[in-house]
Amino acid sequence: MFSISLGDDNAVLRPLEPWRAAEFLAHMDRGRELIGQHIGLADAVTDLASSRAFLQQYAEKAATDTGRIFGIWVADELVGGVLFRTMDVPRGTAEAGCWLEPSAVGKGLVTRAARVIIDWAVEERGIHRVEWLVSAANHASIAVAKRLGMVKDGVLRESGVHRGERQDLEVWSVLAPEWRSRQAG
Numbered sequence: 001m002f003s004i005s006l007g008d009d010n011a012v013l014r015p016l017e018p019w020r021a022a023e024f025l026a027h028m029d030r031g032r033e034l035i036g037q038h039i040g041l042a043d044a045v046t047d048l049a050s051s052r053a054f055l056q057q058y059a060e061k062a063a064t065d066t067g068r069i070f071g072i073w074v075a076d077e078l079v080g081g082v083l084f085r086t087m088d089v090p091r092g093t094a095e096a097g098c099w100l101e102p103s104a105v106g107k108g109l110v111t112r113a114a115r116v117i118i119d120w121a122v123e124e125r126g127i128h129r130v131e132w133l134v135s136a137a138n139h140a141s142i143a144v145a146k147r148l149g150m151v152k153d154g155v156l157r158e159s160g161v162h163r164g165e166r167q168d169l170e171v172w173s174v175l176a177p178e179w180r181s182r183q184a185g
Helices: 018-035 048-063 109-123 139-147 176-184
Strands: 011-015 068-074 077-088 093-100 129-135 151-162 165-175
Touching (some): 018 048, 018 068, 068 109, 077 109, 093 109, 109 129, 109 139, 129 151
Antiparallel strands (some): 011 068, 068 077, 077 093, 151 165
């Protein structure tokens, strides 16, 4: 298994695989309230079976090159993650996302981890456009999109449904030439 350092704070990025279902569930239990404010992950992973099924879904996406999921560990404790919810390599598009438990907020972990996976998608997989869809109320995630150099493409009014309520979704993106230019600078 590989592990990529995210800096000097003992943080690493690793694949989040089905055999880590119990660890993923414990992490979700620690962060359920915060994670569930804006995304459905906290509602989807509620017991060991659903945790394993969720991670298995991403293992199958990885096998078919249609998605990926990675965990962020600090001092060997899973505290968050980043993913490609979708990847369409022939079209050159991918949708990235993230989550964190409260202990990891405000440390730049998601921004650093997202940079790693976006760089991989652009440079290794030939992805041309990486999107970041986010609830307009999720200011922390919007701040990450900005730090990643993404551009706000627009708002999909009342396009998302979270916990039975309609929400506006902002679409942010970065194109491969923009990404390469920012990385070089």
